[in-house]
Amino acid sequence: MAGLGDSLLMQQLPSLLVAVPLSFVPLLYFLEKVGVPARGAALAGMGLCLLLSFLPWVEGTELPISASPGGWGGLLGIELLLDGRARLFLPVISAGVFVSALFGTRWSQRWPLSFYTLVFLLFTGANGLLLTNDLFNAFVFVEIAGIATHALVAFRGDGDGLESAFKYLMAAAVGGILILWGIVLVFTATGTLWIPLAAERLADAPPVFVAGAAVLLASGIALKGGLVPMHAWKADGLAGAPSAVAALLSGPILTALFGFGLRILYGLFGGFPVMEGASAVTGGVEGSFGVLGSAGEVRELLRGMVFVVAVSSIVAGHVMALAQSRMKRMLAYSSIAHMGYIVVGVGAGGEAALAAALTHAITHAFMKVGWFFVCGELRRTRGTDRIAAARGAFREAPWLGGAAILFSMSLVGIPPAAGFGSKWVLVLESANAGAWGGAVAIAAGGALALPYYLRIVVRGFEPGRPRAATPVPWDSSESPSCPEPAAELPEGAPPHDTTGALGVRAVAILVCAALILGGFAGYGLLFSEAFSVATELVGSVL
């Protein structure tokens, strides 16, 4: 592999990571015309992207790798930047998209071309969001991902799916507009959209612009990520989506959004230093810190708002998850709580707490994807994601029950699942950085979370099946809005898919389970990688 480090491939890697998934969007169509099945081509393409995403880890790679497609220099400064943060998250996104695409057999078998085209579009948006170093492209990628998302959420084509897609569309549109306004304010104040230059000029900009842009961008990202008080659409938006799509949106896409948020926070606004009075030995840069550093009060006010948002996300997410009777809604609320965990780590400031937040983002992606897969399996066999209908499901498929227990343990934070490691470190490091209120909220979160997972596990291992054959109102064969699949379904076919796709789906679930177990085993390594990324982020501010 010698010489790969400075090869043309590596120089163009940031562009390739966006261009390859994007090129598969039209390519799938033509390949199918030639006779290559869309599913095979798509999985091959995603494998290629997965491979590419691991290239920055090759020995001798010098980060950051910068690429300016089109050669626009100067003020326009269109740049894709592959830094440590992107290197850490790229494999997470690629692997998450890959297993989700693998898992989504039900809908991809029915409409393979459109499903994989949309997934590739989403993939492009996620990778681009992570890599972009200018605000113009950031907005473009936000919208690319958003468009693909709406279509994918509505993919089932039934009433639930359309309602979810509409709510998702409205919320994401508002979020996009907020982000756009924030970008407009930054541009007005600085005259550039290139993040490093904008950050430099923001230092001299009027504080009203800076604060306004910060609030708008933060609100937009919080709306997309589902933080209190902008979380209310989230469960509705995911409830009607196919399980594989819900997994995509809660795992890899949230991770990409978090990566983008970090770029904005640290690249543009200087991030949060360690709080005053914290006993932390690490981190903690005194004096002026980034753009908002000149106004210490503003920074601390922002931090206070961040903590209020984070803690109320944790509480609201877990409490609402307890109240749900449908698994997808429950998992969506649980995601809200976990976003709260991560934001506590970010708000606490300093390298260690930030590294803990990064690792939790990674472990959360896989455990949530895994749980959505379990939910998808239950939907496949039971025809609904109602918790009551899960009765007896794990008894019939103990491996599925085992996976559900593992993912639940990880989400609650019980060893030996990776989620325990990241939650433990997050509690300790946030407390260590002075955010002990957030740390206590995270610790208490586990106590609130276990009952709702345990409920499903217990129900799944109970003997017997749910009483009557469950009506399947969502099934597209009965839905007037979408007559096409009805023609495909043979007469009298079971309402749910019992074809032999289990193998692939089982593989997808087991991959997630293996990652969760492996993440616990290799937690030290993961954390030290995250720590170096966090050090780089904090260091880049000065």
Next chain:
Amino acid sequence: MSVRLTAVVGTVAGSQPSGFWTHALEAPVLDWPGVFLAAVFLVYVAAAGLYLAGTQPRRTRGWWICAGVHAGGAVALPLAGDLLTFFILWELVTLGAVGVLWLEPGAPRMVRAYLPVQLVAAAALMGAIGMHVAAGGTLAITGEGLIGGAGLALLAVAIKAAVFPFHVWLVNTYPQSRPATAVWLSAFGTKVGVFALLRLLPDSGLELAGAIVAVVAVIYALSRRTLRGFLSFHIVSQVGFMIAGIAALSGAGVPGGVYHVGNHIVYKGLLFMVAAVLIERRGSENMYLLRQGESTASPKPAQRRDVLLLVAAAVGALSISGVPPFNGWVSKSLIKDAVEWPATYYLLIAGSAGTAASFTKFIWLGFVSSVVPDPLRRLSKRRSGRGRGKDSSAERAGSVEIAAGPEGSESAESAGSAGSAGSAGSAGSAVAEPAGRPGGDIARVGLVRGLAMGALSLLCLLMGLQPSWFLPPAAEEFEATVAAAVSGLWPVLLGVGFFFLLYGRCVPALERLPSGEGVARGAIAGFRRAIRAARELHNGDLRRQLGWAFAGLAAGWVLLLVFV
């Protein structure tokens, strides 16, 4: 001891990201409290395993795995060298117990009583460790305990050790599991909590609180009618003794408290074993039914075999009451000598006396008679309470007999045990015809169980006679003099006298004690209501969803504009 193991498998110590590395495992701490407790746990695992091996029906493999996780976590926890291991083992103890309870008949009720509160304890412990680190502490377990988060740690300990207001989980799970399951569970959970007090909060200053708990729990124990409900409250009471000892400031307190933990595991296990046999034999938990219908004048063969059981029960009762030369005497003497305040001392004396009275009742109702003697009532020739004591034998003996039946204040408790009496059939049928069971055929003690009980009985005696074989620091502080024997004995005599003279009079008052379950039920109802309110707030109205988002944005903007 300062060998640093790597953070988690697969990491080399050299990859520490900076000088601050809070996530390292430390080598086990092998100090005397930890080693002693781990050893006692191990011995008890062997004895209780033997006992369960001789019990029908056999436990399933899943049950044994959960029980093994529970006990294994408890065996390893006293040796944990860092808080991460400590927390993981603490969780294992909890999860193992949840698994065991889950596999019992009547599981949902027990798991509901057990799990939520244990989750709160685990979260509190995690939060406490976080605040300890926030205050600048390290994860290594040292003699100093936590330097931050004492309140949260105290909550965790109080729940895990079932200290009085947090004991509800204990008295709602152990008495309702199958009899032999309680034998297994009784040893580990609460002792882990007490040990956590020693490790995390050595300077807790809870001496007086421990003594108060000891007395209050004894009063509750005296009010119980079910055998294992009674034994469970005695766990709470003895935990009070242990806490008083560990929190006592003088030198003998900690060895005394730790020795009491070990002693208590042994004799309480023995008592639970005896209780399990009695319950199987009679098919009832009700203490007043254990002898009913059996004549003491002409013992049947089954009753003659009771002699062996009686020996075991007597050893357990003598030990827990603190009669010399049994083991409870040694540790209780140490604790009483160590406490600082006179109030604590007298409360502990009262607790000892109450314990002695309780276990006189245990022996009396289990092996002698089904009626509690009440000489005062005979003097006054008055009948006992309305609707009670219709039996002419009660009148003749001048005794108070508590009728078993649904009208009692503990009807809920007996109903709970009815579902879980397990092997011996339902308690309900036994209540209907208590005398109809031919004792010996139902439950022989058997050689295996006899061995287990004999071993623990012997251990009770040995731990009392030769403390230096078990815990040298305790033995150093303790001198087996006549004065010590007398000071151990007089509270016992006081308690025995109380039982024979006054207890019959106190029963009606004792049975009116508030159970505290209303508070728990109210808390659960309040939580449910809060969840429902939150659910109604999130009602799926898109206008509301976006409205909140804009309100959040506006709030953020206004706040910033005000400050900028």
